Amino acid sequence: MSAPRRRAPLARMGRALVALAPMAWLGVFFLIPFAVVLRVSLAEPAIARPPFTDIWEWADGVLTIILNFGNYLFLIEDPLYYTAYLNSIWMAASATLICLVIAYPMALAIARAAPRRRPMLLMLVVLPFWTSFLLRMYALIGLMAPTGFVNTVLGALGLEPIVMLQTDFAVYAGIVTGYMPLMVLPLYATLEKLDDSLLEAAHDLGAGPTRAFLTVTLPLSAPGIAAGCLLVFIPAVGEYVIPALLGGPDQLMIGKVLWTEFFNNRDWPVASAVAIAMLAFLALPIMFIRNALGVKE
Amino acid sequence: MKRRGWVVATGAALGFAMLYVPIVIMMIYSFNASKLASVWGGWSARWYGELMANDQVLEAAWISVKVGVMAATVGTVFGTMIAYALSRFGRFRGRLLLAGMATAPIVMPEVVTGLSLLLLFIIMETNFGWPAGRGVDTIVIAHATFCMAFVAVIVQARMADMDESVEEAAMDLGARQPWVFFDVTLPALAPALVSGWLLSFTLSFDDLVIASFVSGPGASTLPMVVFSKVRLGVSPEINALATLMIVAVAAILAATMLRGGVRLSARRAPPPDQL
Numbered sequence: 001m002s003a004p005r006r007r008a009p010l011a012r013m014g015r016a017l018v019a020l021a022p023m024a025w026l027g028v029f030f031l032i033p034f035a036v037v038l039r040v041s042l043a044e045p046a047i048a049r050p051p052f053t054d055i056w057e058w059a060d061g062v063l064t065i066i067l068n069f070g071n072y073l074f075l076i077e078d079p080l081y082y083t084a085y086l087n088s089i090w091m092a093a094s095a096t097l098i099c100l101v102i103a104y105p106m107a108l109a110i111a112r113a114a115p116r117r118r119p120m121l122l123m124l125v126v127l128p129f130w131t132s133f134l135l136r137m138y139a140l141i142g143l144m145a146p147t148g149f150v151n152t153v154l155g156a157l158g159l160e161p162i163v164m165l166q167t168d169f170a171v172y173a174g175i176v177t178g179y180m181p182l183m184v185l186p187l188y189a190t191l192e193k194l195d196d197s198l199l200e201a202a203h204d205l206g207a208g209p210t211r212a213f214l215t216v217t218l219p220l221s222a223p224g225i226a227a228g229c230l231l232v233f234i235p236a237v238g239e240y241v242i243p244a245l246l247g248g249p250d251q252l253m254i255g256k257v258l259w260t261e262f263f264n265n266r267d268w269p270v271a272s273a274v275a276i277a278m279l280a281f282l283a284l285p286i287m288f289i290r291n292a293l294g295v296k297e
Numbered sequence: 298m299k300r301r302g303w304v305v306a307t308g309a310a311l312g313f314a315m316l317y318v319p320i321v322i323m324m325i326y327s328f329n330a331s332k333l334a335s336v337w338g339g340w341s342a343r344w345y346g347e348l349m350a351n352d353q354v355l356e357a358a359w360i361s362v363k364v365g366v367m368a369a370t371v372g373t374v375f376g377t378m379i380a381y382a383l384s385r386f387g388r389f390r391g392r393l394l395l396a397g398m399a400t401a402p403i404v405m406p407e408v409v410t411g412l413s414l415l416l417l418f419i420i421m422e423t424n425f426g427w428p429a430g431r432g433v434d435t436i437v438i439a440h441a442t443f444c445m446a447f448v449a450v451i452v453q454a455r456m457a458d459m460d461e462s463v464e465e466a467a468m469d470l471g472a473r474q475p476w477v478f479f480d481v482t483l484p485a486l487a488p489a490l491v492s493g494w495l496l497s498f499t500l501s502f503d504d505l506v507i508a509s510f511v512s513g514p515g516a517s518t519l520p521m522v523v524f525s526k527v528r529l530g531v532s533p534e535i536n537a538l539a540t541l542m543i544v545a546v547a548a549i550l551a552a553t554m555l556r557g558g559v560r561l562s563a564r565r566a567p568p569p570d571q572l
Contacts (some may be wrong), residue, residue, distance in 0.1 A: 011473070011475075013501070014427075014475055015382075015386060017383040017473075018378045018381055018382050018386075019378075019386060019389060019391070019395065021375065021378060021384070022375045022378050022379045022395065022399070022445065022483075023391060023394070023398070025375055025441075025442070025445070026398040026399065026442070026445075028417075029414065029417070029438060029439070029442045030398055030401065030402060030442055031398060032417060033413030033414050033416065033417040034413055034417045036411045036413060036417050037412060037416055038411075038421055048402045048425065050416075050419050050420070060438075060510055061556060065408050077565070081339075091542075101545070102308065102311060102312045102315065103312060104313040104372070105304070105305045105306075105307075105308025105309045106307070106308070106309045106313065107310075108305050108309070109306060109308070109309035110309075111306050112305070119554065123550060123551070123554055124313060124316075124317075125316070126550070127546065127547055127550060128316050128317075128320065130499055130504045130546050130550055131543045131546045131547075132520070132539070132542055133503055134503060134505055134520050134523060134524060134527075135323075135523070135535075135538075135542065135543075135570075136541040138322065138523070138527045138531075138535060138539065139320050139322070139323040139539065140319050141321035141324060141527065141530075141531055142322060142323050142334060142531050142536070143319045143322060145334065145531055146331070147332075147334050147335035148334060149322050151335075152334075152335045153421075155335075165310045176315070177316060177319070179313065179318060180312065184312075208358065209498075234404050234406070235404075235406065235407070238406025238407065238408055238409065240408055241505060241506065241524075242409065244528070245524075245527065254304050254390065255406065255407075255408045257555070258408045258409075258412065259377075259408060261300065261494065262412060262510075268311060268416070271412060272412065272416070275412050275413070278406060278409060279406075279409060279437065282404075282406065286401075286404045286405075287431070292561050296570070
């Protein structure tokens with residue numbers, strides 16, 4: 001580092017502006033909204049515009065604060081909500097695991113491919129990620145619908161059609177294919193750095209390919225596995241598009257419950273409480289992934 | 298060294314098949330003359346014609362392009378400012394807060410982001426009269442907020458690779474800020490800014506959930522229109538739309554890659570004798 005420079009007042013103002021402008025933006029459009037959600041989650045629904053009660057009242061010089069924890073109690077009492085939470089976590093976790101099992105050989109194959117070919121293979125992984133997520137989920141409908149491609153082929157072969165759409169299977173297929181690139185890329189990043197001489201050493205010491213993989217490659221790729229799994233798991237828990245398009249009408253996932261509570265039932269306080277509870281649950285994995293993404297300090 | 302190459306190769310082929318089979322089948326069906334998905338009515342470009350005559354889709358696409366360009370531009374400017382402050386200002390008050398706020402939107406569930414911003418807009422409207430109603434403006438604000446987070450990550454990574462001494466040399470030679478930034482730093486950051494802008498535009502163009510929350514009547518983005526059509530089942534017009542979008546993205550991605558603009562792997566090339 002060079003010695004601190006003496007800065008002209010104009011340059012100091014410039015620096016302050018560069019840091020303060022995005023801080024102000026994120027403060028207003030990111031931080032304050034969460035305070036608002038918290039506040040609405042403690043209100044009661046009302047027939048008004050906006051449809052919830054005030055939590056403070058200023059009358060005759062007395063400030064009255066009415067906090068309504070009923071929305072949170074409701075989340076605990078009504079089995080709909082905790083079933084939806086548990087179901088979301090369960091489905092997201094198992095889909096993440098399936099995704100890992102499928103993505104790992106892809107990442108390994110790319111890392112072992114000739115260096116000339118790697119950019120092309122990586123582009124094939126990234127390309128779906130850059131195309132519309134919504135349209136890729138829609139493509140799955142075309143594949144799995146009762147009169148879709150798979151059932152048309154089965155029919156042509158004289159076989160019975162299979163019900164795929166509006167089942168758990170369809171939701172798993174959606175999460176796995178939808179988030180696959182987010183799993184492959186961090187895996188590839190760690191596998192690509194893997195020192196080949198370690199595998200050769202394992203081989204020389206008598207380890208077979210399976211043993212070498214289990215004792216060398218797999219443990220050394222742990223950071224990539226952790227990053228990939230979190231990148232898939234976190235958005236999958238709160239997913240709305242996939243259960244709405246591919247899942248059945250009675251499929252409970254928390255993102256869909258929040259959406260329905262807000263748009264269909266117009267119960268904003270309960271929707272806010274659902275959001276706060278979702279964040280409380282996801283806080284830990286989110287902290288982990290932020291560290292993995294390399295947020296300094 | 299002998300490895301169980303075929304296990305890996307089979308697994309990888311399965312993975313790529315899962316990514317591409319649905320897309321390829323959809324692209325083929327977009328040329329199906331029949332309206333029914335189960336019947337192959339021969340090759341036809343009929344649905345592309347109907348798509349081009351569908352005013353609702355075209356209008357929504359235009360709104361999405363406008364929103365995407367504005368959100369990506371605001372996001373790139375602010376994201377670059379965040380990255381610059383975080384990687385060049387050393388310690389300053391509020392650094393931790395800025396770093397935290399800048400990465401959180403990336404990992405926030407979309408439904409939560411959408412709900413929180415809508416509640417904010419409504420409360421602001423009741424208390425200050427702004428924003429009056431919701432539409433393109435509010436979608437741009439919401440999208441720019443998560444775009445700047447992605448841009449900040451990309452630009453910060455690029456700045457970490459950059460040699461700071463070039464900027465210092467410029468200052469030693471008498472150049473002053475902000476000219477050092479515009480003459481030296483910015484050109485070196487250009488590839489990262491381009492990828493950040495493109496990623497931002499793509500994310501904005503693709504967003505359904507957040508836009509559905511913060512949009513108002515009269516401002517339906519393309520994903521919103523697509524979603525309302527797709528909920529009712531497979532539509533040949535949407536097959537055509539999806540095909541066009543995928544071909545466009547593939548062309549842009551291939552072009553930037555060939556020009557070396559987007560570097561997917563920044564690893565050193567192996568010595569020529571190993572190739």
